[in-house]
Amino acid sequence: GQNIDQPTEMTATEGAIVQINCTYQTSGFNGLFWYQQHAGEAPTFLSYNVLDGLEEKGRFSSFLSRSKGYSYLLLKELQMKDSASYLCAVRSYGSSNTGKLIFGQGTTLQVKP
Amino acid sequence: EAGVAQSPRYKIIEKRQSVAFWCNPISGHATLYWYQQILGQGPKLLIQFQNNGVVDDSQLPKDRFSAERLKGVDSTLKIQPAKLEDSAVYLCASSLERGGGYEQYFGPGTRLTVT
Numbered sequence: 074g075q076n077i078d079q080p081t082e083m084t085a086t087e088g089a090i091v092q093i094n095c096t097y098q099t100s101g102f103n104g105l106f107w108y109q110q111h112a113g114e115a116p117t118f119l120s121y122n123v124l125d126g127l128e129e130k131g132r133f134s135s136f137l138s139r140s141k142g143y144s145y146l147l148l149k150e151l152q153m154k155d156s157a158s159y160l161c162a163v164r165s166y167g168s169s170n171t172g173k174l175i176f177g178q179g180t181t182l183q184v185k186p
Numbered sequence: 187e188a189g190v191a192q193s194p195r196y197k198i199i200e201k202r203q204s205v206a207f208w209c210n211p212i213s214g215h216a217t218l219y220w221y222q223q224i225l226g227q228g229p230k231l232l233i234q235f236q237n238n239g240v241v242d243d244s245q246l247p248k249d250r251f252s253a254e255r256l257k258g259v260d261s262t263l264k265i266q267p268a269k270l271e272d273s274a275v276y277l278c279a280s281s282l283e284r285g286g287g288y289e290q291y292f293g294p295g296t297r298l299t300v301t
Contacts, residue, residue, distance in 0.1 A: 077228075104288060115277060115292035116229070160228050164288060172288060173219075173242055176228030 075099045077177035079161050084183045085151055093146045093180045095161030103172050104164040107135050107146045110179065111157045119146070119159075148182075156184045188212065190293035192278050198299045204266040207296045211259070211280030217241075219290065220253055220263050221277040229277055235261065236283075268300045 076098045085091040097105070104123040108116035122128055122137035122144060134147040148155055158179040164172045191210040199205050211218050216237050221229035232251065234242040237258040246253070250269070255261040265272055275297050279290040 106289070115294050117292070118289050121289060162228070172283070173231055173234055174229075174290060176230070178226070178228050 075163070075165065075175050077161055077163055077175060079159075079177040079180045081178065082181045082183070084185060085148075087151055087153060087184055087186050089151050090147065090149050091151060091182065093148075093159050093161075093182065095144045095146070095177060097142050097144070097161070097163045097177075099142075099163045099165050099175065101166035102139065102163060103166045105135075105137055105144050106162040106164065106174065107133075107144075108160040108162060108176075109157050110160055116160055151184050153184050153186070156182060158182070190278055190280055190291055192276075192293035192296055194296055195294060196297045196299075198301065199268055201270055201300050202267040204264065205268055205298065206262055206264045207276050207278075207298075209261045209263070209278030209293060211261070211278070212291055215280035215282055215291075216258070217281045217283045218255055218261050219279040219281075220261070221279065223275045223277055223295070225274070232263070265298075268298075270300050273298055273300045 079095045106121050107119040109119050110116040120135035122135050127136045132149045137144045158181050160179045161177040162174040166172050193208050218235045220232045223229045232246045233253045235255040238255045253263045275295040277295045278293040281290045
């Protein structure tokens with residue numbers, strides 16, 4: 074079956090670094106996404122990893138290890154506006170040869186002054 | 187470029203009533219998705235369209251939910267009759283898919299409250 078695990082909640086201090094982990098078990102793996110979702114708003118795309126390694130984009134970086142079924146999102150120089158839910162989503166190919174996203178429950182990050 | 191449009195933004199109905207949601211995807215995006223997001227959870231895929239054909243509806247409660255995407259553009263999702271547990275945000279998303287454009291763009295969602 075398909076399973077995605079990430080911590081429910083995390084707290085960090087403004088200016089610090091935080092790492093949000095995600096582990097997954099899925100068939101037909103075809104990439105991993107991270108989305109940010111502020112309360113009451115739609116998810117917005119942060120990053121996409123399909124090969125092993127680190128992808129860096131400004132203050133945000135995302136890492137993938139396909140052999141371990143593991144990814145993390147690294148947020149540097151935390152700002153108050155980074156307080157949000159971070160969703161890990163695995164893209165899985167089905168029999169129709171089109172992909173679909175399976176989301177984890179999300180990690181609520183609270184940034185404190 | 188215009189984003190994914192959804193309406194209404196909020197809807198309150200009583201159980202056993204019917205409700206419909208509308209979605210207009212980003213122009214040129216062949217794939218359209220409807221998700222249900224219950225408070226405190228990640229989005230759950232209800233149905234996926236490729237152009238106007240259904241690709242995946244394995245998690246759609248077909249006894250009460252229906253969706254269509256006429257002409258491969260706009261889509262509607264209907265619930266009839268609604269139950270209390272249908273209270274959630276219904277998100278529409280679209281993606282290009284071809285050429286590696288796998289990123290999904292989400293609309294603002296419709297917050298449904300069933301009383």
